[in-house]
Amino acid sequence: xxxxxxxxxxxxxxxxxxxxxxxxxxxxxxxELPGHLxxxxxxxxxxxxxxxxxxxxxxxxxxxxxxxxxNDGARQTxxxxxxxxxxxxxxxxxxxxGPALQSLSxxxxxxVPRAALSAAARRYPAVAEAFWRECVxxxxxxxxxxxxxxxxxxxxxxxxxxxxLGCRYSAAGIAHHAEFPFxxxxxxxxxxxxxxxxxVNRTLMALRTDKLVTIQARQAQVHDWDRLARxxxxxxxxxxxxxxxxxxxxxxxxx
Amino acid sequence: xxxxxxxxxxxxxxxxxxxxxxxxxxxxxxxELPGHLxxxxxxxxxxxxxxxxxxxxxxxxxxxxxxxxxNDGARQTxxxxxxxxxxxxxxxxxxxxGPALQSLSxxxxxxVPRAALSAAARRYPAVAEAFWRECVxxxxxxxxxxxxxxxxxxxxxxxxxxxxLGCRYSAAGIAHHAEFPFxxxxxxxxxxxxxxxxxVNRTLMALRTDKLVTIQARQAQVHDWDRLARxxxxxxxxxxxxxxxxxxxxxxxxx
DNA sequence: CGCGACTTTGACAGATGTCAAGGCTTGTGG
DNA sequence: CCACAAGCCTTGACATCTGTCAAAGTCGCG
Numbered sequence: 001x002x003x004x005x006x007x008x009x010x011x012x013x014x015x016x017x018x019x020x021x022x023x024x025x026x027x028x029x030x031x032e033l034p035g036h037l038x039x040x041x042x043x044x045x046x047x048x049x050x051x052x053x054x055x056x057x058x059x060x061x062x063x064x065x066x067x068x069x070x071n072d073g074a075r076q077t078x079x080x081x082x083x084x085x086x087x088x089x090x091x092x093x094x095x096x097x098g099p100a101l102q103s104l105s106x107x108x109x110x111x112v113p114r115a116a117l118s119a120a121a122r123r124y125p126a127v128a129e130a131f132w133r134e135c136v137x138x139x140x141x142x143x144x145x146x147x148x149x150x151x152x153x154x155x156x157x158x159x160x161x162x163x164x165l166g167c168r169y170s171a172a173g174i175a176h177h178a179e180f181p182f183x184x185x186x187x188x189x190x191x192x193x194x195x196x197x198x199x200v201n202r203t204l205m206a207l208r209t210d211k212l213v214t215i216q217a218r219q220a221q222v223h224d225w226d227r228l229a230r231x232x233x234x235x236x237x238x239x240x241x242x243x244x245x246x247x248x249x250x251x252x253x254x255x
Numbered sequence: 256x257x258x259x260x261x262x263x264x265x266x267x268x269x270x271x272x273x274x275x276x277x278x279x280x281x282x283x284x285x286x287e288l289p290g291h292l293x294x295x296x297x298x299x300x301x302x303x304x305x306x307x308x309x310x311x312x313x314x315x316x317x318x319x320x321x322x323x324x325x326n327d328g329a330r331q332t333x334x335x336x337x338x339x340x341x342x343x344x345x346x347x348x349x350x351x352x353g354p355a356l357q358s359l360s361x362x363x364x365x366x367v368p369r370a371a372l373s374a375a376a377r378r379y380p381a382v383a384e385a386f387w388r389e390c391v392x393x394x395x396x397x398x399x400x401x402x403x404x405x406x407x408x409x410x411x412x413x414x415x416x417x418x419x420l421g422c423r424y425s426a427a428g429i430a431h432h433a434e435f436p437f438x439x440x441x442x443x444x445x446x447x448x449x450x451x452x453x454x455v456n457r458t459l460m461a462l463r464t465d466k467l468v469t470i471q472a473r474q475a476q477v478h479d480w481d482r483l484a485r486x487x488x489x490x491x492x493x494x495x496x497x498x499x500x501x502x503x504x505x506x507x508x509x510x
Numbered sequence: 511c512g513c514g515a516c517t518t519t520g521a522c523a524g525a526t527g528t529c530a531a532g533g534c535t536t537g538t539g540g
Numbered sequence: 541c542c543a544c545a546a547g548c549c550t551t552g553a554c555a556t557c558t559g560t561c562a563a564a565g566t567c568g569c570g
Contacts, residue, residue: 090391093384128387143321199527233326453517
């Protein structure tokens with residue numbers, strides 16, 4: 001299975017197919033979504049906030065964050081996208097809504113024209129529904145993010161974030177949830193959780209001392225998932241993974 | 256214009272039509288959405304979280320909140336719905352996603368069967384797109400909510416919340432943004448902002464002392480909007496109101 | 511008129527932020 | 541391959557915001 005056999009859109013298709021019924025033609029339409037690849041180094045802002053956006057960003061490799069800012073410059077990360085996620089899919093129906101984006105690691109992205117996504121949705125109602133559902137599932141993550149930032153202690157917040165990422169990587173088939181990519185700066189973690197980098201450092205250290213999690217070489221290693229989940233007050237049901245939908249039409253589709 | 260001339264669905268239609276192009280038939284389909292009215296007294300939980308939901312909740316009168324909870328019982332309100340909002344619209348494509356709801360004042364709601372919304376969306380692609388867009392616009396509010404809870408001081412949070420509600424009431428044609436319904440307990444405000452009731456009390460008092468806002472008789476009176484917006488770091492663009500779309504097909508539609 | 515819920519207030523506690531400095535990693539260029 | 545620089549992590553002392561607990565006042569509803 002060389003890269004040539006797995007177009008960048010493949011992971012995105014798999015994700016859609018995991019929650020939405022798609023026929024052969026619909027799968028094809030998604031697989032053949034056009035767009036050109038871009039590489040961006042770590043810790044760079046892109047995807048100009050506020051402006052009309054004419055494309056969405058499919059994460060091919062690496063990790064990006066969506067964020068908002070207060071007028072005094074404080075940054076709040078609003079969510080995170082792993083490979084297979086299409087950041088800015090919502091802009092298909094609301095172009096003014098294009099998010100502010102930030103590379104958290106070095107990433108490679110595919111810029112998918114809004115027009116192409118829009119055309120696919122218009123042509124195949126099942127694709128439109130899959131996109132809509134994808135947006136709704138993202139919103140469910142946003143909701144839990146609010147709970148996390150609004151009502152949990154620093155320790156709990158960090159634990160919850162790690163659990164969420166572990167589950168999402170595992171659902172995407174990228175890594176096991178006991179050890180997954182975490183190429184993230186403590187400053188960036190602070191921005192995700194509404195904390196300070198200094199305090200994140202202390203919290204991470206407590207987690208390490210307790211033999212719960214080690215972060216090393218851009219990977220998170222979870223040594224005691226159950227306890228971490230308890231500390232993070234983590235209930236994965238909001239991620240809606242593991243809903244069985246039968247064999248999707250796209251399994252084993254070439255190219 | 257007696258109540259008989261304005262079905263409960265009217266406000267919802269107006270909202271959709273303000274951001275999505277809808278023809279005569281589509282408007283009709285929305286206006287004639289079925290559902291029965293329920294009245295709920297203030298401060299009651301309903302819309303059982305987690306379970307499969309088979310209907311959405313159209314707010315006809317009053318104010319409701321959607322919330323999440325941590326396992327130690329702390330509540331975090333995730334967003335708020337005013338008349339014309341359809342809480343749980345997202346459940347049309349993700350039934351497992353039904354939100355936990357709470358009446359913030361005495362409310363009257365219309366329970367709209369998921370099947371009816373689904374049927375309308377399936378029949379008219381423009382309706383599906385309008386629903387999708389509505390969900391995306393809600394998500395934009397969620398994102399700002401995260402920024403508010405994650406990165407602003409208590410004073411700023413309260414100010415931002417008031418500005419958001421003022422703008423939303425005004426956009427819905429329900430009230431002027433200088434004086435609008437705010438039938439909300441300080442405990443409930445605390446749950447919205449990730450604060451404590453005691454601290455909300457002190458903050459509200461500071462706002463009153465500064466002659467910025469008075470809350471009285473379940474109404475918020477904003478005495479100095481500009482200064483409030485500055486304190487709340489409020490930029491209304493995320494609400495996407497005032498986008499002109501031309502004269503919608505539904506103006507003056509009877510029934 | 512009285513009860514219950516909500517608001518207001520004060521004293522105090524605790525979690526998290528701020529500031530500052532030093533050590534470590536990592537990537538880059540010679 | 542080494543040396544340097546920049547950014548990142550770690551740590552300590554201290555400040556501050558917000559939370560906690562408790563009690564009294566007020567309002568609205570039955």
